[in-house]
Amino acid sequence: MLYLIGLGLGDAKDITVKGLEVVRRCSRVYLEAYTSVLTVGKEALEEFYGRELILADREDVEQEADSILKDADSSDVAFLVVGDPFGATTHSDLVLRATQLGIPYRVVHNASILNAVGCCGLQLYRFGETASIVFWTDSWRPESFFDKVKKNRQNGMHTLCLLDIKVKEQSLENLIKGRKIYEPPRYMTVNQAARQLLEIVENQRARGEEPAVTEDTLCVGLARVGAEDQRIAAGTLRQMCTVDLGGPLHSLIVTGGSLHPLETEMLSLFAVPEASPASRGTGDEPRT
Amino acid sequence: MLYLIGLGLGDAKDITVKGLEVVRRCSRVYLEAYTSVLTVGKEALEEFYGRELILADREDVEQEADSILKDADSSDVAFLVVGDPFGATTHSDLVLRATQLGIPYRVVHNASILNAVGCCGLQLYRFGETASIVFWTDSWRPESFFDKVKKNRQNGMHTLCLLDIKVKEQSLENLIKGRKIYEPPRYMTVNQAARQLLEIVENQRARGEEPAVTEDTLCVGLARVGAEDQRIAAGTLRQMCTVDLGGPLHSLIVTGGSLHPLETEMLSLFAVPEASPASRGTGDEPRT
Numbered sequence: 103m104l105y106l107i108g109l110g111l112g113d114a115k116d117i118t119v120k121g122l123e124v125v126r127r128c129s130r131v132y133l134e135a136y137t138s139v140l141t142v143g144k145e146a147l148e149e150f151y152g153r154e155l156i157l158a159d160r161e162d163v164e165q166e167a168d169s170i171l172k173d174a175d176s177s178d179v180a181f182l183v184v185g186d187p188f189g190a191t192t193h194s195d196l197v198l199r200a201t202q203l204g205i206p207y208r209v210v211h212n213a214s215i216l217n218a219v220g221c222c223g224l225q226l227y228r229f230g231e232t233a234s235i236v237f238w239t240d241s242w243r244p245e246s247f248f249d250k251v252k253k254n255r256q257n258g259m260h261t262l263c264l265l266d267i268k269v270k271e272q273s274l275e276n277l278i279k280g281r282k283i284y285e286p287p288r289y290m291t292v293n294q295a296a297r298q299l300l301e302i303v304e305n306q307r308a309r310g311e312e313p314a315v316t317e318d319t320l321c322v323g324l325a326r327v328g329a330e331d332q333r334i335a336a337g338t339l340r341q342m343c344t345v346d347l348g349g350p351l352h353s354l355i356v357t358g359g360s361l362h363p364l365e366t367e368m369l370s371l372f373a374v375p376e377a378s379p380a381s382r383g384t385g386d387e388p389r390t
Numbered sequence: 391m392l393y394l395i396g397l398g399l400g401d402a403k404d405i406t407v408k409g410l411e412v413v414r415r416c417s418r419v420y421l422e423a424y425t426s427v428l429t430v431g432k433e434a435l436e437e438f439y440g441r442e443l444i445l446a447d448r449e450d451v452e453q454e455a456d457s458i459l460k461d462a463d464s465s466d467v468a469f470l471v472v473g474d475p476f477g478a479t480t481h482s483d484l485v486l487r488a489t490q491l492g493i494p495y496r497v498v499h500n501a502s503i504l505n506a507v508g509c510c511g512l513q514l515y516r517f518g519e520t521a522s523i524v525f526w527t528d529s530w531r532p533e534s535f536f537d538k539v540k541k542n543r544q545n546g547m548h549t550l551c552l553l554d555i556k557v558k559e560q561s562l563e564n565l566i567k568g569r570k571i572y573e574p575p576r577y578m579t580v581n582q583a584a585r586q587l588l589e590i591v592e593n594q595r596a597r598g599e600e601p602a603v604t605e606d607t608l609c610v611g612l613a614r615v616g617a618e619d620q621r622i623a624a625g626t627l628r629q630m631c632t633v634d635l636g637g638p639l640h641s642l643i644v645t646g647g648s649l650h651p652l653e654t655e656m657l658s659l660f661a662v663p664e665a666s667p668a669s670r671g672t673g674d675e676p677r678t
Contacts, residue, residue: 108501214514
């Protein structure tokens, strides 16, 4: 049996009791290592679970599904995923390969960022399609995710924006030379995401378009959702450019316009303090 | 401290390790009893948790928040919710009341139906706004939820339809006479939801409109997601009218039109067998 087990979002103890029982009895336990991170590392998980974990990075999952699935027809293998196994990244490819090989599978669900963001008080059933914001480079500055935000706002829906993660990326030079040397991991902050969004807004204005979002659009920044030190900040898109939410992972919500009174009241618990008049609206805020 | 703890979707062991630790040390533990059900009852939870649970129904949560929060400034109180505390039903009211009283709160997240439906293989980030389908009566047959399905489909998004639950409902007679006698609980099936949807389609055709959904629209019925005996069935809306998915809870997804190849491949694992030609398209299928 192949078990796909969600680890939730915070630390080692966010696994379910059912999930932990399975982990402790499986013959091999893989940890998916590329789409997300917990606030604790592999070692803390291994100590709590009492099991050695085999890291599975993107190459492994896509190219080496068969080694993960080896003997899973006669023994139990666990594949651990931060969040839920069918959350932000689906693991359909592994399920399909298992099914082709006649290996049964079972899913042990857990919280994912896609439902845990409800803790800010915005109602989950009012979210539209989820967007992803990628790191821009000097030459690659895609604006296409903005269409989803626009479509959602036109329909009165909130947009959850998942922010880019760069793990095990190679520099162009190392890639060309075939050197398996990896850059340090990078996690997009709410500040970076908000600045990219504002740049798109300005580009649209320069083209004479009416942007679906402005500096004053109400947004919610979230950091380390589910962890003890999680942070939530509600304020304008401009405020999101400078609010300090600490370490990764961050997510950004662009609200859909009119709010339910309960949503408004909940967001007020997390309101970013108004900036002093001297620092407001000068347009001189640092942008990098 | 007030702890809002998600129980997940299956049975007693779907609570997280963190959640279980909190439950075992709190001075009082409430179980929210009106929006959803696990496949096991209160007694099974009490036995596994080793704690007595106080049932909190809709009246309690809305009118008696203060009794739930009594002494929570000096001791720990847990409020257990099937799924995630901010899933299909938010518990913002309880959080806001606690905050007014100066009582800190913490959330222990878990899977909710809103993310666990990803197990069918449809990509969660392609879902639009969530719809709710209520039981029709002879005189009350609202069609408004269909607008959400339509809007989502126009934008290529899937729609998760949460199906009605009637728990602790009183008959009109008992309500008028003030008798606290409750009807047996009712849970809408995928069959019932699909038939109501098809009736709306027919009404729209009768009015000369072009419905956004037809008998042949690809849908997914899900039952008891997260439990050992969960069932998933992918097929046309017409097939959803008769597919047998067993006991509650059920959910229905109306797909958004074009699918990603991985979505198609995953859904094929759950395809309802084609009906034999003799029973197809006669329009004589029973409707009740």
